[in-house]
Amino acid sequence: MIAPPLTRLAVSPARRALAAVGQFCAQNDMQRNLRTCVDLIGGAARRGVRMLFLPEASDFVAETRNQPAELAQGLDGQFLREIQQAAKDNGIWVSLGIHEQPLTTGMPFNTNAVVSDDGTLVSVYRKLHMFDVNVKDGPRLQESAVSSRGERVADVVDTPVGKLGLSICYDLRFPEISQLLRQRGAQLLCYPSAFTEMTGAAHWETLLRARAVETQTYVFAAAQIGRHNAKRSSYGDAMIVDPWGVVVARCSRNSSEPTLAVAEVDLDYLEKVRREMPVFDHRRTDLFPDYAA
Numbered sequence: 246m247i248a249p250p251l252t253r254l255a256v257s258p259a260r261r262a263l264a265a266v267g268q269f270c271a272q273n274d275m276q277r278n279l280r281t282c283v284d285l286i287g288g289a290a291r292r293g294v295r296m297l298f299l300p301e302a303s304d305f306v307a308e309t310r311n312q313p314a315e316l317a318q319g320l321d322g323q324f325l326r327e328i329q330q331a332a333k334d335n336g337i338w339v340s341l342g343i344h345e346q347p348l349t350t351g352m353p354f355n356t357n358a359v360v361s362d363d364g365t366l367v368s369v370y371r372k373l374h375m376f377d378v379n380v381k382d383g384p385r386l387q388e389s390a391v392s393s394r395g396e397r398v399a400d401v402v403d404t405p406v407g408k409l410g411l412s413i414c415y416d417l418r419f420p421e422i423s424q425l426l427r428q429r430g431a432q433l434l435c436y437p438s439a440f441t442e443m444t445g446a447a448h449w450e451t452l453l454r455a456r457a458v459e460t461q462t463y464v465f466a467a468a469q470i471g472r473h474n475a476k477r478s479s480y481g482d483a484m485i486v487d488p489w490g491v492v493v494a495r496c497s498r499n500s501s502e503p504t505l506a507v508a509e510v511d512l513d514y515l516e517k518v519r520r521e522m523p524v525f526d527h528r529r530t531d532l533f534p535d536y537a538a
């Protein structure tokens with residue numbers, strides 16, 4: 246089976262448009278997770294949102310070591326197809342995290358898929374950095390044992406809210422990818438996530454706001470929240486950060502029920518921030534040539 250074509254559409258963004266992040270608790274029931282995503286898509290569209298960001302692993306959070314390989318679908322799978330249909334039915338763009346079964350063999354990729362408002366799969370980014378950690382009194386996870394790692398930074402995507410750079414969760418800790426995306430024209434960055442409770446409490450907001458301030462972009466951080474199974478729970482705190490580093494919308498951490506946080510993206514404001522403090526022009530690319538790629 247051939248994956249749907251990845252096309253780049255010429256989209257002229259509005260100077261101001263609404264965008265949203267979603268927060269929910271995926272488990273290993275894909276049909277239930279799908280209904281949650283479709284409900285969030287419908288809810289966002291009813292609020293006038295042009296693009297919705299959903300969390301990492303929106304298709305499922307595995308309970309056992311074998312489940313990622315058992316449950317993961319290809320890019321032509323039912324889960325993504327239904328998301329594409331919902332995007333089209335509701336006339337809204339969607340970015341979401343899924344496990345992507347490769348066309349050939351191998352473990353699934355941890356993928357951020359972007360769907361346009363006519364249901365086209367516009368871009369696919371595969372997580373570059375594997376969360377292989379062993380933190381005392383914190384997470385012990387070996388993502389590379391169940392996921393294949395991506396090998397390239399995705400092109401910036403033209404969306405109706407602005408030019409979007411794609412990352413996922415743990416990628417947030419590696420500023421070089423956000424710098425490269427900004428270099429390539431990103432006005433928005435997204436980090437669909439499932440941060441652990443302990444590292445989320447320690448670092449989540451700080452890292453998101455740092456990336457927004459450094460790159461002078463809007464940051465969309467959709468997040469998993471709550472208890473997925475006996476072994477896994479996520480921190481939540483889905484939020485939207487503006488290019489000055491202000492958290493302009495966030496989901497409550499008081500409940501694991503599906504929720505949205507909505508904010509306006511204002512590209513004139515973004516340009517004002519960049520004009521007044523042109524950090525990108527002040528970079529010493531003579532000394533740090535890798536960042537000028």
Ligand SMILES: O=C(O)CNC(=O)[C@H](CS)NC(=O)CCC(=O)C(=O)O
Pocket residue numbers: 301302305306307355376386387388414415418439440441444445
């Ligand atoms: O496994 C899945 O189904 C979904 N993927 C995840 O939950 C991933 C890999 S284990 N989690 C993270 O990257 C957490 C990063 C984090 O918490 C940090 O950087 O502190």
